[in-house]
Amino acid sequence: AQSVxxxxxxxxVFEEAPVELRCNYSxxxxxxxxxxxxxxxxxxxxxxxYLSGSTLVKGINGFEAEFNKSQTSFHLRxxxxxxxDTAEYFCAVSDxxxxxxxxxxxxxxxxxxxP
Amino acid sequence: EAGVAQSPRYKIIEKRQSVAFWCxxxxxxxxxxxxxxxLGQGPKLLIQFQNNGVVDDSQLPKDRxxxxxxxxxxxxxxxxPAKLEDSAVxxxxxxxxxxxxxxxxxxxxxxxxx
Numbered sequence: 172a173q174s175v176x177x178x179x180x181x182x183x184v185f186e187e188a189p190v191e192l193r194c195n196y197s198x199x200x201x202x203x204x205x206x207x208x209x210x211x212x213x214x215x216x217x218x219x220x221y222l223s224g225s226t227l228v229k230g231i232n233g234f235e236a237e238f239n240k241s242q243t244s245f246h247l248r249x250x251x252x253x254x255x256d257t258a259e260y261f262c263a264v265s266d267x268x269x270x271x272x273x274x275x276x277x278x279x280x281x282x283x284x285x286p
Numbered sequence: 287e288a289g290v291a292q293s294p295r296y297k298i299i300e301k302r303q304s305v306a307f308w309c310x311x312x313x314x315x316x317x318x319x320x321x322x323x324x325l326g327q328g329p330k331l332l333i334q335f336q337n338n339g340v341v342d343d344s345q346l347p348k349d350r351x352x353x354x355x356x357x358x359x360x361x362x363x364x365x366x367p368a369k370l371e372d373s374a375v376x377x378x379x380x381x382x383x384x385x386x387x388x389x390x391x392x393x394x395x396x397x398x399x400x
Contacts, residue, residue, distance in 0.1 A: 175328075203386055214290070214377055214391030215329070222386045261328050271315065272387055273342060276328030 174263050175277035183283045186254055192247040192280045194262030199201045201267040205274065206236055209259040218260075221245065227275040232256070257284045288312065290392035298398045304366035307395045309358070310395050311339060311380030317341075320353055320363050321377040326367075331379055335361065336383070373399045 178193040196202065203222055207215040219230025226238040236247045245262060262277040293308040299305050311318050316337050321329035332351065333343040337358040346353070350369070355361040365372055375396050379389040 202362055205388065207391075211395070212396075214379075214393045215389075216391070217388045220386075220388055263328075267386075270382070272384065272389070273319075273331055273334060274329075274389060278328050279326075 173200075173202065173266065173275045175262050175264055175275055177260075177262055177277035177280045179280050180278065181281045181283065183285060184252055185285050186237070187251050189247065189250050190252050190256075190282065192260050192262075192282065194245045194247065194277060196243050196245065196262070198243075198264060202264040203267055204236075204238060205263045205265070206230065206234070207261045207263060207276075208232075208248050209261065209279075211258075216280060218247070247258070252282070252284050254284050254286060256282060258282060263272045290378055290380055290390055291337070292376075292392035292395055294342045295393065295397055296396050296398075298400065299368055300400050301370055302367040303307040304364065305368055305397065306362050306364045307376050307378075307397075309361045309363070309378030309392060311378070312390055313362070314382075315380035315390070316358070317381045317387075318355055318361050319381075320361070323375040323377055323380065325374070332363070368397075368399050370399050373397060 174197045176195045184190045205220045221238045229235045259279045263274040278282040318335045320332045323329045332346045334341040335355040353363045375394040377394045379391045381387040382388045
């Protein structure tokens with residue numbers, strides 16, 4: 172079984188400042204890792220994914236994440252945030268050996284960008 | 287390409303009533319998922335279909351929830367009878383087959399139980 176912990180439930184930040192949203196996972200097997208974003212009253216949209224290869228993954232909207240196997244982390248970063256980045260962000264994992272691609276989500280981090 | 291379509295967007299019912307949600311996945315996606323997202327939490331998988339067969343329904347409260355995917359395309363999720371704790375957003379997602387395939391989500395149905 173897997174679990175995902177997003178350490179911060181809310182992250183307030185000023186516009187144009189950098190931000191890091193933290194994600195740690197626990198799994199007895201190798202995993203794929205994902206970050207999704209959810210805007211108010213909408214479904215989840217894929218930001219980026221780590222499948223294999225380079226541990227630094229770039230996604231949409233200027234976001235990137237780094238996979239750290241030894242620390243079982245997959246933190247999301249953006250060097251300069253915009254007001255439009257205000258949303259809920261979810262980290263998720265799936266079991267590599269499971270062709271069914273079932274996702275286990277963290278509890279989410281609400282990013283609040285202030286002018 | 288058209289995204290995952292869900293209806294209705296909002297539903298308000300009284301406890302002990304029944305309700306049904308509909309989902310139309312992205313064309314060609316064999317795998318379909320239903321999630322429950324309670325306010326302030328991450329989505330929790332209720333059931334996963336591969337074509338019209340169930341892959342996993344271990345977290346589906348089968349005494350009151352049911353789901354079907356006839357003909358391997360559209361799907362419906364039903365709750366009967368509804369309880370107060372069923373108030374949540376119900377999200378449908380679809381993906382291509384394979385563990386590394388990202389899931390594409392619909393906008394969800396927000397269910398309120400009075």
